[in-house]
Amino acid sequence: MDLRVLKTFEACARLEHFLKAAEELQYAPSTVTLQIQRLEADLGVSLFVRDGKRVIVTEAGRWLYHEASTLLRAVGAIRLTVSDIASGDKGSIRFAAIEPVASQQLATVVANFCKDRPKVKLTMEVSGSRSIAERVQAGELEFGICSAPPSKLMLEFEPLIEERLGVMLNINHSLADRDSITASDLEGLTLLVKEPTCIYRELWETAISPTGQSLFSYMEVGSFFAIQQMIKAEFGIGIVPIYSGLEQEDSLVIRPIADLNPVVTIGIAYKNQNFLGKAALLLMEAIRGIRE
Template sequence: MDLKTLKTFQMIVKYSSFVRAAKEMNYVQSTVTMQIQKLESELGVQLIERGNGKEFRLTEAGRLFHDQSLQIVKNMEQIQTNLSNLQLGETGHIRIGVTEPTASYRLPGILKGFMSRYPNIRISMEFANTPMLSERILRGDLDFSLCSAPDLGTDFYFEPLFKEEFVALMPENHPLALKAVLSPEDFRGHRLLITSGTCPYRRKLEMVMQETGNLTLDTMEIGSMTALKFFVESGLGIALVPKIIAEPVSAGTTIRTIHGSLIHMTFGLLCKASAYPPQLAGHKLYLYLKQHLKEQSF
């Protein structure tokens, strides 16, 4: 029993005619007759009672089979459509990981446009830092991530998409607010609000500080990059934050640019080396993100 045979049976019932069913299905009438005979043989019951001439009627089994086969055909057609859309990348489920501030400040508007264009693609997002997202990718829990470059390794493919510009955010009456541009050496003697030890930018900051010989910073660790601005507003210290977070500047605070290697950090797409480029629906999302994130970068 196949889908074509079920459709033929339904056409016969719909038009009460083998001849009309054959015409609608673009078959010769003998093909329609053979299909119904084969169907009845497979089911072991008679579905149609033929009368004199072209007259026929459904048996009780035929009526039951017709009623229940309507949903079967509908489900099979939907499955075929879904599989076709899947192959075209028009449907599917994509699991992505994202770091802040990309997750909160860049993605919502981009994903709104993507999901309007591809309403049948479902997206799940997980927020974490780059090391955690890297582990999740290797375990197969995520398809790809938007984050900073991972530690060196051959298991990953990383494609830079945009640069996040960082600025120094501080209370407007802070002594460093008197300078237009800051350098890492300027932070000596001032409390610096920093992210957790697993944050790639924190590690970059520490490396720069070691290069300048500034190893005695007064620091206060704040676990969330997006929370830093609120601690600055409270006057607890200064923080190096992505410009996209700092602007618009809150009342009582101000920002200063930083020169040197602290001024930006590269973010991009991270996935298994064996999974690049993403396929099907993932490829649609990858191309869309690549286009729209690069418009905000470099």
């Protein structure tokens, strides 16, 4: 018993006619007859009783027709799903990105991708660069948007954008009307910074290491949104990547740090493109568009 024979049987039972089944399937009538005979021999039962040119399905044949129809529909669905996965119209993607790249650069790209491919199950996480790289290496994520991973993880890395750090200020702050700020301007001020494992915190500390950290007062805040709100309430200044989307016209501005100009490269980290599904590859291609 194979799927081709079951398909022939299903057509014969549905049409109650061998010749009509042969025409529908584009088989020679003798091929249909031979397949039904072999199926009956294999099962050891009669599936049809001839009535002139028509055939009548036996009780065993009616049961088999029900089961065969269900099976053929399932096989059809399997074929369609596999085809959709191969074309990228179906499947699953799990990836992660750092903030604020996730909200400022990727959110619209991901939304448009999901609208174009609604059958794809997509999960986008927000995490730190180090964690993202480790999870990509462990196979928990298809790919990640982060800073360059350590060489020991043996991941591929495609640079996308370069990000520069700036200073977020309340619009009423005395430094807010300047075009740029120097590190010395920040002495004695309370700096709101992310946690030590954050790439932007690491970038800041690397940039000011010759100057010395003792000149600044720090407060760790685990969320850029929280930093925004605290500065909006006129407490402290933030060390953040320069994104116009993080500014708020009536209350917040971001100014570059002229004498340090700390820069970090953000890109796509993955293990091997040959192991990625079509949907993941298409999303990666869409994300590459942010560097244009």
